[in-house]
Amino acid sequence: MKTKIPNKIRIRRSVIEQIKNTVGQRQPETGGALGGNRNSGEITEYFFDEGAYVSGVEYRPNRDAVNTAIRNWPSADFVGIVHSHPRGVPFPSGMDISSAISLFSNPGNDNLRYSAIPIVQSSATGPFSMTMFVVDRSDHELHEIPITILDEKKTQESPNECFSRISSSVNLERLADTHALCIGCGGSAEFITDLARSGFGRFCLIDPDRYEHANLATQACFRSDVGTPKVESIAARIQQINADADVHPMHCSLDDLSDDALSELISETTLVLGMTDSFHAQARTNQIALKWGIPSLCAQVYRGGYAAEVTFTHPETTLACHRCILSSRYDAFLKKGIKNHATSEGSQYVATPTVNSLKLWTTLALAHHGSGHSFWGDKLAELGNRNLALIQLDPNVDESLGIRAFKNAYNHPNAFTGNILWREQFPENPTTGYNYSCPDCGGTGNLKARGENIPDTKIIPTCPES
Ligand SMILES: [Zn+2]
Ligand SMILES: [Zn+2]
DSSP: OOOOOOEEEEEEEEHHHHHTTTTTTTSSSOOEEEEEEETTTTEEEEETTTTSESSOOOOEOOOOHHHHHHHHHSSSSSEEEEEOOOOOEEEEEEHHHHHHHHHHTTOOOOOOOOOEEEEOTTTTTOOOEEEEEEEEETTOOOEEEEEEEHHHHHHHSOGGGGGGTTTEEEEEEEEHHHHHEOOOOOOTHHHHHHHHHHHHHHEEOOOOHHHHHHGGSSSOOOOGTTTSSSHHHHHHHHHOOOOOOOEEOOOOOOOGHHHHHHHHHOOTTTTEEEEOHHHHHHHHHHHHHHHHOOOEEEEEEEEEEEEEEEEEETTTOSOOOHHHHHHHHHHHHTSSOOOOOOTTTOOTTTTHHHHHHHHHHHHHHHHTTTTTOOOTHHHHHTTTOEEEEEEOOOOHOOOOOOOHHHHHHOOOOEESSSSSSEEOOOOOOOGTTOSSSTTTTTTTSSSSSSSGGOTTTTOOOOOOOO
């Protein structure tokens, strides 16, 4: 069977530096041993064979010194020999290839599938260079292979080093396993990357749009993003924050995904986050949360940016689904045929980062529910069924949008307000004053009651009379 030669060899930056400072500065025909992972092709160790026999025409390793060094490598195997050649001969000689082949029969080299013999051009004779060659064990053929540099940070950074300053402010272990299913990534870009900064480790990003120039003034993006699918730019930024994050960008609309496709994406640790300006996508987010019994969050900026809302559900703490909370909006869309009123056109940009920070707070509370964390563990239970949060962004919002809730809140025992008003919500059913039960959740107060009985989350059920 032919050996699978790696298409690149990755070398730790410090190994290249050490080679540069030893073999790379001496006269030609000096060398050393390389260690690393025989399967992945990573080279992480180097031993400068200073005591080798050097003739000026051939480098012959000092076997005892090399073997002792190899035994001292903590977690690397011998993978080959690096040595320098006279200027103008940047490739192995026939003798070099024979030596590389003979290594295959040495004890301990049974699983050495290829033997590395990079050739250095020393700075003693001109510019430094190193060209990677390997000899294939199966057919003894020589291959030249590109080198990539393995940065120390990536190999030596402990997994959570970037989170060292927040390790007590969140439960990192829990967040690393929490999966944020983000539907709509435009105005939420900064919220999503802030989830990564907060320690969230798993993301699925769904959005059909590419960045346009007009987004530079309304969304967290840069000129270099224009033309790129939003999900791909954001996925790259998440990786820039946490290289270990597991990010799955899906450049498509929620409508393109069937329930079967969604069930592949959703797990026990998924939070579904509806952040589009489409009524139907938001309504489907509610059904997704109910069908799979998972926590959810939806957000909207109101017309002009005078106010904004966040609604959330958790089957263990809230009674009302998003539809129970927003039933008048459902009526407007489904019965009165009103089109989307929540467009960012002409909206105050300040509403976007403001609502994003509320989303971040709420999502951290959702993710930590039941974790026992000293700050976040009880937040959701403390909020109870106050699962509508309103942000007032205009002092006269009662006049500008007709929202009197903020003025009324001061006299209401079941509400509190800082910048944000959290309002108590009840499931819609005949005992709470409706002549119907919520068609999405059933209005029972148990958000897991309908679950798998929801046939297709794409179909928004119509309501009887309201
Ligand atoms: Zn040679
Ligand atoms: Zn409901």
